[in-house]
Amino acid sequence: xxxxxxxxxxxxxxxxxxxxxxxxxxxxxxxxxxxxxxxxxxxxxxxxxxxxxxxxxxxxxxxxxxxxxxxxxxxxxxxxxxxxxxxxxxxxxxxxxxxxxxxxxxxxxxxxxxxxxxxxxxxxxxxxxxxxx
Numbered sequence: 347x348x349x350x351x352x353x354x355x356x357x358x359x360x361x362x363x364x365x366x367x368x369x370x371x372x373x374x375x376x377x378x379x380x381x382x383x384x385x386x387x388x389x390x391x392x393x394x395x396x397x398x399x400x401x402x403x404x405x406x407x408x409x410x411x412x413x414x415x416x417x418x419x420x421x422x423x424x425x426x427x428x429x430x431x432x433x434x435x436x437x438x439x440x441x442x443x444x445x446x447x448x449x450x451x452x453x454x455x456x457x458x459x460x461x462x463x464x465x466x467x468x469x470x471x472x473x474x475x476x477x478x479x
Contacts, residue, residue, distance in 0.1 A: 351427050351454050352420045358459075359431075363414050367402060374398050374459045381463035383448060409435040415450075426475035427452045430468060451475045 349357065354373055361369035374380075380401050382389040392401040405413055413435035421428045429452070434445045449471035453461040465471040472478060 348457050352422055354457055355427055355429055355452060356417065359415050359417050365411055371395055371398055378459055379461045383464035385466060408437060410438045412436055421472065421477055423477045425454050426477060428471045428475060428477060
């Protein structure tokens with residue numbers, strides 16, 4: 347039995363948070379497009395599994411392995427989901443902690459993430475995937 351989109355995302359967040367990046371990576375399509383949160387330094391777009399690994403390396407360079415995404419709620423549509431998430435970590439360089447809310451928009455096809463982008467504004471995340479509050 348295949349998991350519904352929200353459960354695929356929950357499993358992915360769980361794998362990421364326990365550092366099982368191989369299990370996390372399989373939630374993504376080989377053709378995935380990952381957009382950084384626009385407000386991050388050196389924001390970019392990453393393509394495919396190699397891109398997801400590059401995005402992870404960029405995250406770990408700044409925050410180490412202690413970065414966590416803790417989903418609080420999900421809004422689901424036809425093949426799309428917005429996850430309201432608590433993002434928390436402590437910076438490697440200066441030990442500066444972050445604890446913030448982000449809204450991660452996902453498009454899925456064939457039970458795989460094909461597109462994702464982070465937003466600080468929930469309305470913008472919903473709009474990006476054609477959902478409303």
